[in-house]
Amino acid sequence: MHNRPSLYERKILLGVTGSISAYKSCDLVRLLRKEGAQVQVVLTADAARFVAPLTLATLSGREVYTDLFPAANESGDWTRHVSLGLWADALLIAPATAQTIARMAHGFADSLLAATVLSASCPVLVCPAMDRDMYQNAAIQANLTTLKAHGHQVMPADHGELASGLIGQGRLPAAEAITDRLKSLLGVGPGPLSGKTALVTAGPTREPLDPVRVLTNPSTGTMGYALAAALAKRGATVSLVSGPTALDPPAGVQTTRVGTAAEMRDAVLARRSADIIFMAAAVSDYAPAHVSKQKRKKGKAPVSLALHPTPDILLELAKVRSPSQIVVGFAMETDRGEQQARKKLSNKQLDWIVLNNLSDPGAGFGVHTNRVTVFSADGACRELPLMDKRAVAESLLDIILVQGK
Ligand code: CTP
Numbered sequence: 001m002h003n004r005p006s007l008y009e010r011k012i013l014l015g016v017t018g019s020i021s022a023y024k025s026c027d028l029v030r031l032l033r034k035e036g037a038q039v040q041v042v043l044t045a046d047a048a049r050f051v052a053p054l055t056l057a058t059l060s061g062r063e064v065y066t067d068l069f070p071a072a073n074e075s076g077d078w079t080r081h082v083s084l085g086l087w088a089d090a091l092l093i094a095p096a097t098a099q100t101i102a103r104m105a106h107g108f109a110d111s112l113l114a115a116t117v118l119s120a121s122c123p124v125l126v127c128p129a130m131d132r133d134m135y136q137n138a139a140i141q142a143n144l145t146t147l148k149a150h151g152h153q154v155m156p157a158d159h160g161e162l163a164s165g166l167i168g169q170g171r172l173p174a175a176e177a178i179t180d181r182l183k184s185l186l187g188v189g190p191g192p193l194s195g196k197t198a199l200v201t202a203g204p205t206r207e208p209l210d211p212v213r214v215l216t217n218p219s220t221g222t223m224g225y226a227l228a229a230a231l232a233k234r235g236a237t238v239s240l241v242s243g244p245t246a247l248d249p250p251a252g253v254q255t256t257r258v259g260t261a262a263e264m265r266d267a268v269l270a271r272r273s274a275d276i277i278f279m280a281a282a283v284s285d286y287a288p289a290h291v292s293k294q295k296r297k298k299g300k301a302p303v304s305l306a307l308h309p310t311p312d313i314l315l316e317l318a319k320v321r322s323p324s325q326i327v328v329g330f331a332m333e334t335d336r337g338e339q340q341a342r343k344k345l346s347n348k349q350l351d352w353i354v355l356n357n358l359s360d361p362g363a364g365f366g367v368h369t370n371r372v373t374v375f376s377a378d379g380a381c382r383e384l385p386l387m388d389k390r391a392v393a394e395s396l397l398d399i400i401l402v403q404g405k
Contacts, residue, residue, distance in 0.1 A: 010186060011038050011088050040060065042116060066112060196276060226393035274325070327351055331344050
């Protein structure tokens with residue numbers, strides 16, 4: 001049987017904005033069409049200075065739209081931003097200029113593309129392209145963070161030679177890479193991590209004291225589940241080892257539920273050959289030394305409990321891991337966060353550690369947002385702003401797997 005291309009009949013709305021890399025949108029349109037997609041191009045007025053509407057209309061096989069309003073002497077369609085938003089399965093903005101990114105971050109509706117972004121309810125992928133220092137500018141980075149917080153995906157710009165002659169980050173990624181990212185956003189095709197295996201731990205552990213009481217912590221598992229879902233969406237074969245949580249297993253992820261740290265250890269070591277390992281579980285460091293078979297009855301005298309350390313799963317993993325694996329740990333601290341995180345990074349032979357500071361409002365247990373800082377074994381440090389945990393997961397994958405080693 002003839003295999004259908006992976007974007008067969010997918011409706012892709014491609015917004016092209018005024019960057020020199022707009023010429024690459026021609027290649028992108030060709031590739032998307034080759035993959036079976038229907039492509040509708042919306043150009044900003046500035047983009048039309050770099051690439052002719054006729055070129056994109058010919059390549060896409062559709063009229064290219066630019067204006068929000070019909071010309072004064074025409075009684076055309078002025079609700080096109082609404083119909084385009086309803087039509088699209090995905091909205092791809094490539095290249096996205098600083099101006100368009102700022103418009104989107106602040107909800108402006110002053111061009112057909114900007115208004116369409118506001119009315120579209122489909123997934124949105126933004127591919128920034130600009131010069132090196134513009135890309136690093138704090139205002140741009142803050143706007144990109146806002147876009148992620150609004151649920152849009154942002155594909156990091158490539159590093160290399162820029163139109164100005166400078167070398168740095170800011171290039172529009174290749175059409176193939178953008179198409180792969182779009183496919184993973186739509187859940188089709190192999191995805192950039194296809195062929196890779198990943199292991200994620202999530203949630204608390206629960207150490208019994210007697211048949212009705214446990215020693216545990218308030219972890220809800222949200223961060224680990226978001227990571228497992230994000231890895232699967234990018235094509236990895238994902239195993240999730242989860243302590244007790246109220247969350248549904250993420251789609252397409254093989255989920256194993258465990259109770260105690262010892263059970264989690266066995267489940268993790270059985271899957272230790274994974275290419276990528278994220279240890280996001282909040283493992284109980286101690287378990288009651290004696291588990292009573294019967295319910296312990298209350299009395300009037302104070303009670304002391306003997307506690308035994310649980311296995312340090314990550315430390316055990318460190319002893320058997322191979323250098324080709326990417327192992328990422330988490331640290332949850334209340335004080336001297338960076339110092340503690342760096343110590344764990346080296347003690348547990350991690351490639352990266354993700355630090356949450358429990359004293360940060362909006363970060364840590366039981367909230368949907370997180371503010372993390374990531375440290376790498378070779379000294380890199382990236383501080384991410386407060387974001388939804390799903391956006392944190394996407395950013396971590398971008399930093400660790402796309403820009404990392
Ligand atoms: N971890 C683990 N097994 C344990 C304890 C922790 O695998 N028994 C993992 C966590 O999943 C996390 C990392 O180790 O990725 C750091 O966990 P954390 O509790 O912050 O560090 P500890 O080494 O337990 O140090 P401490 O509690 O003293 O801060």
